[in-house]
Amino acid sequence: MSGRIELAWSAPLAYACDVLVVGGGSAGASAAVAAAEQGADVLLIERYGFLGGTGAMVLDTFYGFFTPGSVERKVVGGVPDRVIAGLERRGMVLKRPNTYGAGAGYTYDPDTLKLVWDELTGEAGVRVLHHVTFVDVLKEGDRVTGAVIATKQGLRAIRARAVVDASGDADVVARAGGPFEDAGADGTAQSLTTTFRMIDVDVDAARAFPKAELWARMTEAAEGGDYDLPRREGSAHITPFPHVMHTNMTRVAGVDATDPEQLSRAEREGRRQAFEYGRFLRDRVPGYERGHLSGLATQIGVRESRRVRGEYWLTRDDVLAARRFPDAVARCGAPIEEHHAGGDTRWEYVPDGETYDIPYRCLLPREIEGVVVAGRCLSASHDAHASVRSMAQCMAMGQAAGVAAALATGGDLRGVDVGMVRERLVAMGALL
Ligand SMILES: Cc1cc2nc3c(=O)[nH]c(=O)nc-3n(C[C@H](O)[C@H](O)[C@H](O)COP(=O)(O)OP(=O)(O)OC[C@H]3O[C@@H](n4cnc5c(N)ncnc54)[C@H](O)[C@@H]3O)c2cc1C
Known part of the structure; x- marks a missing residue:
């Protein structure tokens, strides 16, 4: 089938907010909580009926909180700690120590995780819309000024000062015409898994x-x-x-x-x-x-699809050299864990007990304004992504993106004072 059908449609302007978060997975839910706690009016949209994303529908273990190897160091804090505390209150999380693989992990009940995210977003005053799918951006020149969502009642428009793309697949950046590397289209994407x-x-x-x-x-x-x-x-x-x-x-x-x-x-x-x-x-x-x-996974687990081309491109060398950056907004000590098409998995480690930084620039897509990304669609090479995609890092990136979006005057995410973002993150308990 080929050809093209031209559609003329209009969507009622149904919502306005300071910060629109697209996708309520580890990154998006954290971004929404952090932005709301900074005083922003936050709308979080999610296509499924619960928050937690891949962490609630495919998985049950947070990796990335700790470095693997001989020295176990905690490298993530803030909103992620509150997620663990919420699970702990209900006796629904256990720490599984490990010196190899991805290091120690927190294994939890995914359904309780959904409840914990309801509570955290509720307490922070986030407005959450479930069962709506982001389909397009509102744009003025290079600036994204909102989104169009598909609902059971038809298309609706949302105006936003700043948008956090936490869709996993960089849907917002792709629709806005921003640059990205498409691991799916070029055949290099990591394999998918139904848990x-x-x-x-x-x-x-x-x-x-x-x-x-x-x-x-x-x-x-x-x-x-x-x-x-x-x-x-x-x-x-x-x-x-x-x-x-x-x-x-x-x-x-x-x-x-x-x-x-x-x-x-x-x-x-x-x-x-x-x-x-x-x-x-x-x-x-x-x-x-x-x-x-x-308990078959709600959907097949997608490890990798689009990765945006941001102001900085995190590389394999940055990971293996435990590189530091002045605009660090999160840290990671997880190994490169590549689930390629073969029968086995490839592992490469950050130096023992060390971590590398995730710079704010990895969350800033080039060529478009008004959008910050968080989670697995960050700006990173295939190899670096295979290390930095653990859920603890997605939550850490999310809270950084949320703080930046809340601080961005007039949605100017490029002009945000990164020093102030870092200060606010540390005050929230983030480890930088
Ligand atoms: C099989 C598998 C095993 C893994 N194992 C582990 C592990 O053990 N531990 C670990 O820490 N990490 C693991 N990872 C990696 C980790 O799960 C992901 O990198 C991480 O969950 C990504 O978080 P995210 O918030 O970026 O995206 P997601 O969690 O995927 O969240 C994206 C959210 O956006 C929503 N969304 C997407 N598009 C739209 C749209 N257009 N409109 C509205 N909503 C939308 C989705 O429904 C989803 O809720 C694994 C990944 C896979 C696939």
Whole structure:
């Protein structure tokens, strides 16, 4: 099918705000809370019926709070700490120490996370609109002045002084004509994963089974032809619930997650694989003999799509050299963790116990005004992104973007006093 249909439409101006946050994942929810606490009138729009994004619909472990390696240092604070405190109050988070991989993580109940975000945004006075999808920008010259959203009642327009693009896919920057690198379109994007939980598991037996043996059984099962298991080193871990294990095993590669047809195929393939891995676990792995697949991810997990071209482009070298920047608004000690199309995962580490800085300039898209980005669509190379995308860093970037958006006089995000952003962040508990 080809051709083009010209549409003439108008949208009622339904909302006005100081700061519009597009996307309510780790980055967007943090941005909204931080901006509102700085006194801005904040509207947060989210296409699903809950906040937390990938952290609520695909995952259950925050990485990036701590450095891996021999010295465990906490590198993130502020709004992310309050998320952990909210989960702790309900007994729905546990710290899983780890010296390798991505380091120690906080494993939580994703449904409780949704409630915690409701509370944090509610207490901060954020207006939240669920079940609306950002579809376009309002623009005057190079300046983005608002957005158009699709609702059940039709299109609606929103006027905003500043916009935070926390959509994960840089939807705002892309519609505004800003520059980005499209990992999906050029075939370099990290693979996608449909996570799932196994219930009715003998967790002690499952935990006692060494990872190397699990991987050996995966390889044997796949090579024997009885199971279709594209990834041979997937993992499973404990959760706050007895008899429940959470998995990260499936792998769907070569997908442009912004293309609806490709994403639709990926959803179906991810689901098919999830049930295949579930069958394998039940048949072949100790502890899972009476297990059942439950809690399939709400959608397939997208690791990488568009990354904006910002005022600074974070590189692999910055990560591996633990580089510092004068306009740092967050820190990261997580390794480069690349889930490529093959059977394994590539790991490269920041020097032991060290961190690198995420500069404010990585949140500022070039060529357009009035927009700051946060989360996995930041300005970074494929390799740097594979390190900096953990949820703790997305929350840290989000709170920085929120503070900057609140301080941006007339939406001038480029002219924001970064020294003042840093001061406000430190006052909120951020670690810089
Ligand atoms: C399979 C997988 C495993 C991972 N494992 C871990 C892990 O164990 N620990 C860890 O810390 N990190 C992990 N990561 C990385 C981490 O989850 C992501 O990088 C992070 O969650 C991204 O946060 P974000 O806020 O930028 O985006 P998201 O969490 O994706 O949030 C974007 C939000 O915007 C909304 N949205 C998008 N487009 C629109 C639109 N047009 N209109 C309205 N709303 C919109 C979405 O619904 C969503 O809520 C993993 C990622 C994947 C995919």
